[in-house]
Amino acid sequence: EPEVTQTPSHQVTQMGQEVILRCVPISNHLYFYWYRQILGQKVEFLVSFYNNEISEKSEIFDDQFSVERPDGSNFTLKIRSTKLEDSAMYFCASSEEAGGYEKLFFGSGTQLSVL
Amino acid sequence: SQQGEEDPQALSIQEGENATMNCSYKTSINNLQWYRQNSGRGLVHLILIRSNEREKHSGRLRVTLDTSKKSSSLLITASRAADTASYFCATDERTNAGKSTFGDGTTLTVKP
Numbered sequence: 480e481p482e483v484t485q486t487p488s489h490q491v492t493q494m495g496q497e498v499i500l501r502c503v504p505i506s507n508h509l510y511f512y513w514y515r516q517i518l519g520q521k522v523e524f525l526v527s528f529y530n531n532e533i534s535e536k537s538e539i540f541d542d543q544f545s546v547e548r549p550d551g552s553n554f555t556l557k558i559r560s561t562k563l564e565d566s567a568m569y570f571c572a573s574s575e576e577a578g579g580y581e582k583l584f585f586g587s588g589t590q591l592s593v594l
Numbered sequence: 595s596q597q598g599e600e601d602p603q604a605l606s607i608q609e610g611e612n613a614t615m616n617c618s619y620k621t622s623i624n625n626l627q628w629y630r631q632n633s634g635r636g637l638v639h640l641i642l643i644r645s646n647e648r649e650k651h652s653g654r655l656r657v658t659l660d661t662s663k664k665s666s667s668l669l670i671t672a673s674r675a676a677d678t679a680s681y682f683c684a685t686d687e688r689t690n691a692g693k694s695t696f697g698d699g700t701t702l703t704v705k706p
Contacts, residue, residue: 514694522637522682522696535693570636582627583694587636 481505485571485586492561492593500556500589502571511554512572512583513546515539522570528554561593599697600683606703613670615700617683618663624686626659627694628668631680640668640681675706 484503492498504511513525527534528546543559554573558565568590572583600617607613617626628640643650643659643666650657656669670677680701684694 512694514696521698522684524693524695527693537693568634572637582639582642584639585629585637590634 481584483571483573483584483586485569485589487589488587489590490592492591494563494593495560498558498561498591500558500569500571500591502554502556502586503552504554504571504573505575505584506552508573508575508584510534510574510576511546511548512574513556514570514572514585515567516570516588517564517567525556525569558591561591563593566591566593600681600700602700603698604701604703606705607673609673609675609704609706611673611704613673613677613702613704615668615681615702617666617668617697619666619683619685619695620664621685621687623661626657626666627684627686628655628657628666629682629684629696631682631699633679637682670702673702673704675704677704678702 486501490498511528514522515525516522524537526536526540526546545557547555568588570588571586574581574583600615605613623645625642625644627642629637630640631637641650641652641655641657643657645661654671659666680699682696682699684696686694
């Protein structure tokens with residue numbers, strides 16, 4: 480079965496630094512998402528992206544976050560100035576149709592640790 | 595209760611027994627999905643049930659959806675030790691297509 484791939488699997492950074500989390504969605508998928516899971520908490524929606532623009536974003540997705548599809552295959556999440564509370568597992572997902580009607584395929588996640 | 599809230603929070607059973615997990619939600623939905631997560635790993639999609647469906651099967655999994663009660667259940671039959679994981683329901687609301695809201699999850703332990 481096709482997979483969503485995420486790199487790196489682990490990222491350690493200093494508070495205030497910028498990080499870019501990378502994702503390669505499934506090739507024929509059109510809808511892309513970022514979710515995060517703080518240790519011991521539920522999975523939280525961050526942002527959805529379609530047709531090269533943000534479709535929806537949560538309250539968490541403030542100005543320090545941005546997403547980009549720089550080419551035909553990658554989908555990135557940038558955190559501009561990391562905070563301690565940004566430490567979490569970040570999941571990328573993609574779907575063929577809008578997520579309300581079709582299952583999401585999740586990557587295995589990037590564990591971000593902000594020190 | 596919050597959207598996509600599972601119960602029980604934790605469930606421990608013997609191999610071969612059935613495991614039932616429940617999920618309740620508050621708003622109208624397009625669909626409801628169940629996911630599995632092994633410790634520290636990614637989310638694996640198990641099954642999607644649409645709002646106009648009442649029951650769905652996939653292998654040893656059976657999912658029911660009762661939109662009048664705003665609840666769903668996931669039944670795993672003949673459980674195996676390898677089924678040990680956390681199970682989450684996620685709802686896609688009619689007004690927020692594309693945004694899945696996850697519950698807190700049920701941690702299932704299947705003892706060999």
